[in-house]
Amino acid sequence: MISQQYPALLIIAPLLGAFVVAVLSWVDKKYCFGMAVASLAAATVSSILLLIDVVAQAPEPIVYKLGGWDPPFGISYYVDSLNALVLAVISCVTLVNLGTVRTAVNKEHPGKEGSFYALYLLAVTGHLGMVVTGDAFNLYVLLEIAALSGYALLGMGHRRAAFSTLNYLFMGTIGASFYLLGVGYLYIQTGSLNMVDIAGILTQTGATMTVLTAMSLIFIGVLIKMALFPMHAWLPNAYTHASSPASSLIAPMTTKVMVYVLIRMMLTVFTPDITFSMPPVTETMVWLASAAIVGCALLALSARNLKRMLTYILIAEVGYMVGGAWLGNTTGMTGAVLHIVNDAAMTLVMFLAAACMAYRLKSLDFDDLKGAFSKMPFTMAFFVLGAVAMIGVPPTCGFFSKWYLLLGGVQAGNAGMFGGYVFCGSLILSSLINVVLFFRVFEIAHFEPLAQGVDDHGHPIRPKIPMEEAPPTLVGGLALTAVALVVLGLFTSDIVDVIEAGVLPLLDPSLTDTIFLAVTGS
Amino acid sequence: MFYQIDNAVLTLVVLCALAAINIKDLLGAGILFGAYSFMMCLLWAVMGAVDVAFTEASVGAGVSTVLFIAAVFRTSRRTKD
Amino acid sequence: MKILAIALCLLLGGALVFVVGDFPDWGDPMSPPNDYRLSKHFIENTMEETSVPNIVTAVLADYRGFDTMFETAVIFTAALACFFLLRTWGRRPSKPDNVYMHLLTGVHVRLKHGKTLSPQSRTFARVESEILRYDLVTSTVCRLMIPFIQLFALYVVAHGHHSPGGGFQGGVILGASFLLLAISHDLRTLRERFPEVKLMYLLIAGIVLYSGVGFACMIYGGNFLEYEALGPLMGVTPVMAHSLGILFVEIGVAMTVMATMILIYNYISSLGTYERGL
Amino acid sequence: MTILEIIALCFIAMGLIFFLGGTVGILRLPDFYSRLHAAGKLDTLGSLNVLLGLALYSLAPISLLSVLTALKILLCMFFVFMASPSATHAIVDAGMDAGMPHWRKR
Amino acid sequence: MIMQSSIFPLLAILAPLAGIPGMMSSKNANVREAWTFASAFATFALALVLLPGVLDGTEYTLTIAPVIPAVPLALKVDSLGMLFAMVSTPLWIVTSLYSIGYMRGLHEPNQTRYFCCFALAISATVGVAFSANLFTMYLFYEMLSFATYPLVTHHQDPEARVSGRKYLLYIVGGSIGLALPAMIIVFSMAGTLDFLPQGVLVGTNIGAGLMAVLVVMFIFGFAKAGVMPFHSWLPAAMVAPTPVSALLHAVAVVKVGVFSVVRVLTGILGVDLLAHFHLSTLISGIAAVTILTASLIALSQKELKRRLAFSTIGQLSYIILGVGLLTPKGITGGMVHIAMHAFGKITLFFCAGAIFVGAGKKYIPDMVGIGRRMPVTMTAFFIGSLSVIGIPLTGGFFSKWYMLQGALDSGQWIFMVVLLVSSLLNAAYFLPIVYKAFFCTDEESLFEPVVKEAPIHCLVPLCITAIVSVVLFFFPDVFRTLAELAVEG
Incomplete structure (x- = not known):
């Protein structure tokens, strides 16, 4: 039965695809792209079919035993609505991006398209694997693949890309080491690596010192990898200097997947009982997220380059998700997961728009954006749509996750967590700052270059800027994703249903045993 | 086994690590890292993890040192900080 | 800044050491890692389930074979990343100088503007540069040693499920033997034996062998990497199929690791041109 | 304690003495070349002795397995005997190439 | 009161949008303006079709998408909404006619963009009029804000830039900074945002203080209403061409602001509850x-x-x-x-x-x-x-x-x-x-x-x-x- 193999297929297809692409790059370069798209499409299809299957049999998760070994002994995949949704989103986003960036790849990596696509597929494999896996150590291995291919993709960029990627490499390695150390501590305490199995043992042992240390190590590691505000310094440089196809892959994917890992660790491994057992910690995390939101929004104000600005907004969005997850109520958690979905789409739109602009403009510094509305009207139109989503205006999807997060914040505040109100305040503030940020870009692209003199009718004479749009494939992909923002927004209730099917059982102690049974069979 | 040997090797591991961090000469750092790996290999072997020790010896003490040295030769021997 | 970093390190290290007090005792048979069903299961059942005496290898390549596949993929990624980042074309001067050495005297001759001597010449040999001299003792001894090293490496690969060792170690040793060749002679010698394309194919073939075995299991009706499914194909019992599957997988790992080691060394030492190195 | 073991222990002890001498030489000799001299010669000899001693030691209850082990150790000896001096030679050669000066008595 | 499902409100919102592709692709100015008139008349006609029913006390409803559980994207044509639609749709026809004369008379550049944004603005205005709940209204309110920005800054000179900034600062700042949180508070208390005759907050344990705060947040949050001190965008926006000013100040923008305030006061907060709290x-x-x-x-x-x-x-x-x-x-x-x-x-x-x-x-x-x-x-x-x-x-x-x-x-x-x-x-x-x-x-x-x-x-x-x-x-x-x-x- 092929339908039982979806969890494996969606990892294996891009992995094998990467190898085939690597061979093809030595045989004939022109087949690389087609092969990459085909394998990623296979993964996307199986992830979507998997999502349908999982939703049909919720809340019981789908368990896939790799090597045929029963869960605690071998590695097993563990797919519930939560990660099935993230899988579908990540695979769709990467597929659309891959289909779109071909011309940009040809322009930016001449002669190395084959290895670019191979690394691209490997990065996708790593991230998908991190989401689908139910094994804490397997997650680390996939983290390595994702990180390594990410370093390679980001490092091959403009002037200072290699150096800023080196910083990324250091921070990424530190983060991964923290995670590994945490898993080691967990193993010492539990003797198991299967997430659900660990959770089962932890409910018996309770929050011992070792478990708490493991928890903090894992969370610190994951927070470094996702670049939450005080640990964010590596991200802006790495993403800014990278080539546009690489950054439009990594930016929508990496931070979101790491947020998913955080949520998975919070809910499945440590269970809400332990995770939210210390109110000061929970409160601190929400404050930290609020600080991240506001701080990064302010840092974004200081940026003079479009891509740098976007990276700071990206980090601020990480704060949204982390804060939502730590609010400690269902609404906030739903908002956080919903924002994973929406932010992946929004970030993709923004970075694809940046890629389109980078294709035609000299650079993405604000000074070089003058006249962009005249030069590339379609790109800019979709950029505006993406910006509107980032600001959080209905009916684009950005509004709805913000809605849930705000609602969760108010609920948390009403439940006595003052941080909830602070979180709401910082969300609103960051939305306002986003308005300023994006309209500053629009102003430069719309008003400048300023008029020279006045014509007979008293109207200013604006310099004629010929239309010079990016290649149709790039703009086409951008259009598709931009429209998807609205579509996602209109289908919010369906997405929320899926999310709640995934999150509610995890938050509900009475259902924990059911999942444990389903996964370990004992 | 003799825990004194363990302790001695452990001390050497820490010393090698500190020295590798602090030394200005990158070539020296690479070689110290090789020594560090070798000490780790000893530790693994003492603890009975022969497979790990084997890997550490071949990868850590062997090939990675060669790669470090090759990289140092192709770049610069001095660190900036 | 540096003080802050040191303080953070000390703080973290202190915390980690402090928590060690909470650990189960070292080697305590009742501690969770030893007492829990996982370790017990591996110790008691590995031989019956996989017919592999070395439990480490069994866990590595069978119970957690999926992890190992991705570790191999990490190695593959590293090689690909080095290719992607370091490989350069067209930066070499159009007509490089060639350096030849008179084998008997060791005198170096530099021919400008790309002129060459006959490759078949018995008295002159082309060398990479005049700085690194061709040393008779070293090169001869290395040429003597390298076959033995490679033999040993193959033994490590093939004997991985009976004694310590396996694909990783064997592959590294195999790769190291070629690095020794490159160091004792020069990069050109290695390059002639292993052109870049061949290495790349080897690199990919290794990991494809691994994941291909896994995929074949899927095609033959098992889960991914469920070697039992291949039993009928290979004509052995399911338990024996595990053992054989592990062997295939280890060979794949060795191929990838070896190719990676050589490739990375080549790219680093030749500055990405894959021409002339250290 | 059998005679074989005593002989083996003698070899091992002798090897350790050579090692000691080599270490003292590395520490005390004045320049690069003479230190390498000590390291190359005495370490090789020391390890040969130790390995030989170990080979004999492992023969003690003689059987196919122990003979095989002894043979493996002898193989190791062979390789050490080949590799160690030529490595020393290569290092000295590199030192000459790099222009490392000789030590001269003042 | 009779509730009746009807597609007409949605059509009335989409009619102006339907004209936009036609306007953008027109080579000739006359063709373009024909599109404008066609969609203007279509919108008016579609609104007019519903008028008799509304006068008889019927309410037309339509749920477009259940975006958030309990808060769907839904339309409702009731008497207040119809009143506003009866103001804005006929005036669009008149304003279009006037725009043609004005823009041609002054040889303004970028007329296509102008007419497209105009259509967008009208669509949003009709949307606000026909919203069934606060969320839908907020959606169209924001759509109007962004659609009118290019109109305000039509001249693309430094003066327009400054005015545009001011416009956005007050309008979007107010809606995101004040109206949205107020909406969230209302929703977290009432669990619904539908416009109900007695307001949604009846039956919740809301206090006078919070109620007053909500009132203030809504009145100032819908800054298009121009209540002082949130008024200064309005004189600044006068740099726009006069038809835009007419649209802004008589038909669409300010009236949408006021209409939103009226809607919130009557439909969300509730007249009786407001009176109860004095x-x-x-x-x-x-x-x-x-x-x-x-x-x-x-x-x-x-x-x-x-x-x-x-x-x-x-x-x-x-x-x-x-x-x-x-x-x-x-x-x-x-x-x-x-x-x-x-x-x-x-x-x-x-x-x-x-x-x-x-x-x-x-x-x-x-x-x-x-x-x-x-x-x-x-x-x-x-x-x-x-x-x-x-x-x-x-x-x-x-x-x-x-x-x-x-x-x-x-x-x-x-x-x-x-x-x-x-x-x-x-x-x-x-x-x-x-x-x-x-x-x-x-x-x-x-x-x-x-x-x-x-x-x-x-x-x-x-x-x-x-x-x-x-x-x-x-x-x-x-x-x-x-x-x-x-x-x-």
Whole structure:
């Protein structure tokens, strides 16, 4: 039965695809792209079919035993609505991006398209694997693949890309080491690596010192990898200097997947009982997220380059998700997961728009954006749509996750967590700052270059800027994703249903045993 | 086994690590890292993890040192900080 | 800044050491890692389930074979990343100088503007540069040693499920033997034996062998990497199929690791041109 | 304690003495070349002795397995005997190439 | 009350959007404007189809998408929404006609963009009118904000840039910074955002303090209503072409703001609940301060469009004041004033534009004697002023009459005084213009005989609206019935 193999297929297809692409790059370069798209499409299809299957049999998760070994002994995949949704989103986003960036790849990596696509597929494999896996150590291995291919993709960029990627490499390695150390501590305490199995043992042992240390190590590691505000310094440089196809892959994917890992660790491994057992910690995390939101929004104000600005907004969005997850109520958690979905789409739109602009403009510094509305009207139109989503205006999807997060914040505040109100305040503030940020870009692209003199009718004479749009494939992909923002927004209730099917059982102690049974069979 | 040997090797591991961090000469750092790996290999072997020790010896003490040295030769021997 | 970093390190290290007090005792048979069903299961059942005496290898390549596949993929990624980042074309001067050495005297001759001597010449040999001299003792001894090293490496690969060792170690040793060749002679010698394309194919073939075995299991009706499914194909019992599957997988790992080691060394030492190195 | 073991222990002890001498030489000799001299010669000899001693030691209850082990150790000896001096030679050669000066008595 | 599902409200919203591709792809200006008219008439017709049903007490509903559980994206045509649609859709036709004359007369660049954004704005306005819940209204409200930005900054010069900034700062800042949190608070308390006749907060344990805070957040949050101190975007936005100003200040933008406030006060917070907490004084007080201040500032403005802008600020607060009185008469008056003021004020703006097209004058002191050269325009201006001041024989009287009655009913005499004083102030800043335009000696006249009326495209619309302003005095039944239906719930 092929339908039982979806969890494996969606990892294996891009992995094998990467190898085939690597061979093809030595045989004939022109087949690389087609092969990459085909394998990623296979993964996307199986992830979507998997999502349908999982939703049909919720809340019981789908368990896939790799090597045929029963869960605690071998590695097993563990797919519930939560990660099935993230899988579908990540695979769709990467597929659309891959289909779109071909011309940009040809322009930016001449002669190395084959290895670019191979690394691209490997990065996708790593991230998908991190989401689908139910094994804490397997997650680390996939983290390595994702990180390594990410370093390679980001490092091959403009002037200072290699150096800023080196910083990324250091921070990424530190983060991964923290995670590994945490898993080691967990193993010492539990003797198991299967997430659900660990959770089962932890409910018996309770929050011992070792478990708490493991928890903090894992969370610190994951927070470094996702670049939450005080640990964010590596991200802006790495993403800014990278080539546009690489950054439009990594930016929508990496931070979101790491947020998913955080949520998975919070809910499945440590269970809400332990995770939210210390109110000061929970409160601190929400404050930290609020600080991240506001701080990064302010840092974004200081940026003079479009891509740098976007990276700071990206980090601020990480704060949204982390804060939502730590609010400690269902609404906030739903908002956080919903924002994973929406932010992946929004970030993709923004970075694809940046890629389109980078294709035609000299650079993405604000000074070089003058006249962009005249030069590339379609790109800019979709950029505006993406910006509107980032600001959080209905009916684009950005509004709805913000809605849930705000609602969760108010609920948390009403439940006595003052941080909830602070979180709401910082969300609103960051939305306002986003308005300023994006309209500053629009102003430069719309008003400048300023008029020279006045014509007979008293109207200013604006310099004629010929239309010079990016290649149709790039703009086409951008259009598709931009429209998807609205579509996602209109289908919010369906997405929320899926999310709640995934999150509610995890938050509900009475259902924990059911999942444990389903996964370990004992 | 003799825990004194363990302790001695452990001390050497820490010393090698500190020295590798602090030394200005990158070539020296690479070689110290090789020594560090070798000490780790000893530790693994003492603890009975022969497979790990084997890997550490071949990868850590062997090939990675060669790669470090090759990289140092192709770049610069001095660190900036 | 540096003080802050040191303080953070000390703080973290202190915390980690402090928590060690909470650990189960070292080697305590009742501690969770030893007492829990996982370790017990591996110790008691590995031989019956996989017919592999070395439990480490069994866990590595069978119970957690999926992890190992991705570790191999990490190695593959590293090689690909080095290719992607370091490989350069067209930066070499159009007509490089060639350096030849008179084998008997060791005198170096530099021919400008790309002129060459006959490759078949018995008295002159082309060398990479005049700085690194061709040393008779070293090169001869290395040429003597390298076959033995490679033999040993193959033994490590093939004997991985009976004694310590396996694909990783064997592959590294195999790769190291070629690095020794490159160091004792020069990069050109290695390059002639292993052109870049061949290495790349080897690199990919290794990991494809691994994941291909896994995929074949899927095609033959098992889960991914469920070697039992291949039993009928290979004509052995399911338990024996595990053992054989592990062997295939280890060979794949060795191929990838070896190719990676050589490739990375080549790219680093030749500055990405894959021409002339250290 | 059998005679074989005593002989083996003698070899091992002798090897350790050579090692000691080599270490003292590395520490005390004045320049690069003479230190390498000590390291190359005495370490090789020391390890040969130790390995030989170990080979004999492992023969003690003689059987196919122990003979095989002894043979493996002898193989190791062979390789050490080949590799160690030529490595020393290569290092000295590199030192000459790099222009490392000789030590001269003042 | 009869509920009936109908696709027409959605069609009415989509009709202007449907014209946009046609406008963008038109090679010829006439074809483009044909598209504009087609979609304008289509929108009006679609709204008109629903009018009889609404007058009979039917409500048309349509759920587009269940975006958030309990808060769907849904449309509802009730009497208040229909009232607003009846104001905005016919005026779009008139404004389009006027735009053509104005834009062609002045040879403005980027006319295609202008007409497209205009259509977008109207679509959003109709959307606000037909929203079934606060969320849907917020959606269209924001859509309107972003659609009008290119209109405000049409000239793309530094002055437009500054105005655009101010516009966004107040409008978007208000909606995201104040209205959205208020909406979240309401939702977290009530669990729904549907507009209900008695408000959604009935039955929750809301206190007077929070209620007052919500009132303030909504009134200031919907900054398009121009309540002081959130008004200064309005004079700044005067840099836009005059038809845009007409759209902004008479039809779409400000009215959407006021309409939103009215909707929230009646449908979300609930009139009875507001009265229960004695918040009438708060709402009306805020409005009264704005009315008086804006009228006084208007007196001192030299530029005609700026004077009209401050007049608008004052008049908008009439509506809020009327509703804030929380008496049936007052609310009816406030709602009817939406319509009456729209027709009066758009006439005035059309006239200002016509003067600019015909004579090139912007400042009031330069307009001495203009009535002799442009008699039609200035007559219309006179009628418009009368309507805005609220003098009988024009529609404006009607709404003010209701509001005065409402103030009497509520027993808050002070607001009656405010209304009367501000009417006097209105007269003080409008009538001198008209007087100077007609009654001056030949020496005083600043105009040569060559100055003629503006093009016919400009004249026809302003005549139409002026006539409608008068007609509304005699036949106000449609708007009055709709408002009364809305008040009765």
